Amino acid sequence: MRDGIEETITEAPRPKLHYPFEHGPRPGEAIDVAPGVKWLRMPLGGSLAFINVWAIEEDGGWAIVDTGMGGSDTQQAWRKAFAESLGGRPVTRVFVTHMHPDHIGMAGWLTRKFQCRLWISRLEFLMCRSLAADTGREAPADALTFYKAAGWDEEALENYRAKFGGFGRGLHALPDSFQRMSDGDEITVGGRLWKVVVGSGHSPEHACLWCPELKLFISGDQVLPKISSNVSVFPTEPAGDPLTDWLTSLARIKTRVPDDVLVLPAHNDPFHGLHARIDHLIAGHERGLARLSELIAEPKRAVDVFHVLFRRKIDQWVLGMATGESIAHLNCLLSRGQATTVTDSDGVVWYRAAA
Template sequence: MATAYQRTLIGDEGLTPTSWAGLTFPFGDRGPQPGELLTVMDGVRWWRVPMSGPLKHVNGLILDDGDALLAIDTGTASPRTTEAWRAILEGPLAGQRVGRILCTHMHPDHVGLAGWLSRRFDDAGIVMTRTEWLMVRMLAADARPEVPEEQLDFWRGAGWDEEQVARGAGRGWSNFGKMIARMPLTYTRIQNGDVMRIGGSDWHVVTGNGHSPEHACLVDYDRRVLIAGDQVLPKISSNISVHVSQTNDDPLGDWLTSIAKFKTLPEDLLVLPGHGDPFYGLHTRLDALRDEHIDRLDAIVDLMGEGPVRAVDCFKVLFRRPIGPDVIGMATGESLAHLCRLEVEGRAVREVKDGVWWFGRA
């Protein structure tokens, strides 16, 4: 999911205003009210699926799909979100049937209620990319209560002190399974380059990487609209993190490659993001996201001029307020993503001392 702190760490306000300069918001401040579906264009309706946390909601989309509906992204499996779904199904969608549920990616705020919604409509089909589907299945199945030693070593490697490690261990292992409803055993795979016929329109699948492994976006070239999920957000930047399962991976490199890929899409698309308001200015926003990361990479290289650094030492140049226990996990993942990118670029070298990763200038 998009992080609540982002690189500016000013809650759900996201990046500094200059980062979204040049964007146009056709709906202004007029977003959907609770329980309301707002028509974006013929056959495409937008609603805000409420959830806990600073982001407050995820954007849900309802597309006309022949004699049924296609729902895109569902919110987390929580009483509040479930009640919101019941309200629109018994209100503005009363008497209509959801035939398919498309989840842009595997994060709980986008896939959490997909299984519940599928069962409510007699096993309505789940549509996802293969990697996102497998990640959901894997994470939901890993329900061990204790934090594994590999995770503790990961936190120590990033520079956490023993008090921070103990606090992390006290929170227990993954809550992923608690945030999603049980998924069905079958799904329909989509992949980059596919064309989905939804209602009377052709939607082209374009995948991105970095925020999640195989994030699906949809483009209707005829009506000039991009369903972007968390791949392109207007005022906050999606979390790009290294996790315990990928300590030598380069998700930030994947993210920058995806930005270049999405720059090949038309500039005049209306972007429907997973969080925030629909906007015009796709290329402007992609340039801002790219430049923000490049600036932060250079800032870390400057910091390493004072000597080798750990992931936790990078917080002061990546973020704009102290990192507390509520966001230290995400902040650590994002710091490591930048350090790993510098390794790949040949600008940093990692050395392990007493189980701690130190990164110095190459």
């Protein structure tokens, strides 16, 4: 459920994006990115190290966009930020782009601490609650069937059983209510108009925020400058086609949000060059689909295609994400009529290019 392993393999050079800031904020520090808008970072474990969060000044305090992973380290970082960078002023409301724990993990803590409302899209809120309810459950039979069909061996399935139900461990207890954000909504924050621009594929109803006056685009994980967000099929919807959703969303954002915005992403640094980055992301996935189509001239399982999609070796730590993203690409080929499947007597699915 986290961001991509690495950007999918691409032969094209990266677009020349412009990064206007020499460095990001240090712990407890906030950097002004526009009048009334501050950039902070919250710690994460793993290769990403941190998530960017944003504070928008408004009457009575700060509107916060994204919250960091639930846990004591993030609580300490927020307390330091309130004391040192945000003037001790309260949080007026909490906006969350989407349901992944590094974005929504501290929403419950912040909304209860400051008695304020969570703003989020409906599908993100409900999906987050559904996944959080799996905490402590045994891995369901449907999920084990799904990964066995992908080609996992018994050791990989056993690792999955042991790790299942961990989603909720990255969350402070969720708020019990929310204010819904929908695509096209116009919300006044800090005396300025912000427009909700929804994407999907990485998550079901990811809400970006665009301020035309300030020329800012808070992109969450929908557009990142250096990695391609994970777009995966999960056992809950094995025939899903999130990659088509993702590509369609990116193309739509390009038509709605102008190229002169400063993009405020969840990971890496703010940048200029939104349209070039979108073009690069779409083209990279299309090249991956073309390579995949060539590879499955002979039947392949989902676990047999990693090398044409990812730069790094796939080990047990990223096997789930790699499998989900590979199936997303394969399902996209199925939806385009470019592939077919056969399930063998062991329940393993084999993909082959359509004749």
